Amino acid sequence: MTISLKARLAIAVGRFSYWYLHTFRNGGSSLPGKLAARIDPDVLTALGQGRETIVITGTNGKTLTTNLVVKVLAQQYDDVLTNPTGSNMMQGIITAFLAHKPVRGAKRPIAVLEVDEANVAPVSAALHPRAFVMTNIFRDQMDRYGEFYTTYEKILKGVRANPDAVVIANGDAPIFSARELPNRWRYYGFALTETAGTDQVAPPNTDGVLCPVCEHILHYHGITYANLGDFFCPNCGFKRPALANAVTAVAAQTPTRSSFAIDNHPYQLSVGGTYNIYNALAAYTVGAEFGITPAQIETAFSYDEKVFGRQEQIEIAGKHVTLILVKNPVGLNEVLSMIQRQPDPFAFAMLLNANYADGTDTSWIWDGNLEAIVASPQAQTFMVGGERYQDVAFRMQVAGVSEADLIVKPDLGDVIEAVKQVPETQVYLLATYTAVLQLRKKLAAAGYIKAGF
Numbered sequence: 001m002t003i004s005l006k007a008r009l010a011i012a013v014g015r016f017s018y019w020y021l022h023t024f025r026n027g028g029s030s031l032p033g034k035l036a037a038r039i040d041p042d043v044l045t046a047l048g049q050g051r052e053t054i055v056i057t058g059t060n061g062k063t064l065t066t067n068l069v070v071k072v073l074a075q076q077y078d079d080v081l082t083n084p085t086g087s088n089m090m091q092g093i094i095t096a097f098l099a100h101k102p103v104r105g106a107k108r109p110i111a112v113l114e115v116d117e118a119n120v121a122p123v124s125a126a127l128h129p130r131a132f133v134m135t136n137i138f139r140d141q142m143d144r145y146g147e148f149y150t151t152y153e154k155i156l157k158g159v160r161a162n163p164d165a166v167v168i169a170n171g172d173a174p175i176f177s178a179r180e181l182p183n184r185w186r187y188y189g190f191a192l193t194e195t196a197g198t199d200q201v202a203p204p205n206t207d208g209v210l211c212p213v214c215e216h217i218l219h220y221h222g223i224t225y226a227n228l229g230d231f232f233c234p235n236c237g238f239k240r241p242a243l244a245n246a247v248t249a250v251a252a253q254t255p256t257r258s259s260f261a262i263d264n265h266p267y268q269l270s271v272g273g274t275y276n277i278y279n280a281l282a283a284y285t286v287g288a289e290f291g292i293t294p295a296q297i298e299t300a301f302s303y304d305e306k307v308f309g310r311q312e313q314i315e316i317a318g319k320h321v322t323l324i325l326v327k328n329p330v331g332l333n334e335v336l337s338m339i340q341r342q343p344d345p346f347a348f349a350m351l352l353n354a355n356y357a358d359g360t361d362t363s364w365i366w367d368g369n370l371e372a373i374v375a376s377p378q379a380q381t382f383m384v385g386g387e388r389y390q391d392v393a394f395r396m397q398v399a400g401v402s403e404a405d406l407i408v409k410p411d412l413g414d415v416i417e418a419v420k421q422v423p424e425t426q427v428y429l430l431a432t433y434t435a436v437l438q439l440r441k442k443l444a445a446a447g448y449i450k451a452g453f
Contacts, residue, residue, distance in 0.1 A: 010040035029087035033094030044126040047097035058135030068283035071300035079106035124158035178212035191246035329367035347381035351431035383407035
């Protein structure tokens with residue numbers, strides 16, 4: 001396919017703007033793509049020529065799963081393009097292509113792309129992916145997506161238009177096996193022997209626990225978290241599909257490390273949380289589909305590189321700060337569960353914004369089990385901030401922190417100064433997306449991290 005003159009102009013303008021922003025400014029992960037698309041709305045089709053594509057989408061886990069898949073495929077692929085900043089809408093994905101320097105003579109060029117759920121259809125129309133990876137679907141940013149069945153339909157629009165693509169999906173999520181599509185499906189999930197044969201139901205107020213076939217309450221042989229697990233419907237027989245790849249053991253978990261086995265192969269990951277074991281399992285399953293060996297996957301998992309805002313480690317005046325992105329109740333609860341494994345005293349801070357990229361509805365913080373973290377004996381100092389600091393301050397007070405004991409710092413620059421003053425060495429700092437961006441800019445200006453992404 002010949003690249004049109006309009007596409008060439010769009011690419012040239014986009015690449016120049018990327019160079020300018022990253023040379024003279026603090027970088028830019030979406031503006032170059034926005035400019036290029038304004039000149040040629042079909043520029044992504046031109047940029048994607050000759051390169052296989054994997055689309056990774058879902059509510060939680062997209063960024064780390066994408067990062068792990070890149071590490072896994074790099075064991076055999078000699079030119080892997082990705083969008084590492086987490087800018088996962090159309091303009092950000094176009095920017096990732098503009099920024100990438102192709103490897104000369106590469107025999108296996110591939111793109112591994114984190115894609116916002118609402119952007120799966122247009123991105124897929126331009127790139128015709130070889131594979132879709134689905135992590136999970138939870139209630140998230142209801143002002144943008146609506147209920148999670150609506151979110152799933154946005155994803156399926158892209159999948160249905162590419163029937164030759166393989167779908168690599170979380171088999172523990174009931175929603176993913178409820179629809180018939182012509183695509184080949186490869187499921188992954190947890191298969192722990194200690195839960196086999198049990199019969200339980202999900203806790204109250206858990207989303208997505210009605211059978212998608214008959215609307216009876218689903219039962220489980222084992223639940224990992226939220227509505228994920230070895231589900232079955234006692235009314236109509238709907239059940240978890242056969243798993244191609246599975247977590248077969250979880251040996252140990254701390255806030256900074258996870259040890260587990262996939263298909264009986266032992267692995268370690270330098271981040272904590274059951275949700276991150278799922279991300280590793282998704283990456284393993286992609287690797288298995290693309291011919292990467294278990295030994296090569298072990299090499300890929302052995303790196304110790306924190307992804308932007310995903311348990312990112314930052315040193316601030318002798319304080320060990322762990323920066324974690326939160327955006328919905330399921331993700332928040334999993335993060336809180338992980339933090340409670342911390343054996344030493346820690347300070348806990350939560351920064352809340354409600355811009356478009358965060359979701360303008362902040363009611364999700366009331367579904368997070370902040371009472372559990374307040375009751376934890378290791379949690380000793382509490383702080384809130386961000387543009388919606390009043391909302392999260394009230395939530396923390398309801399959870400049990402007295403107004404006198406709660407540190408309130410609306411300005412994120414003041415948050416950094418307050419972190420220096422807390423008595424605990426370990427600080428867990430949870431923040432919504434734009435709060436993470438704003439905080440990182442202030443941290444970069446103060447010299448604690450590198451500028452840009």
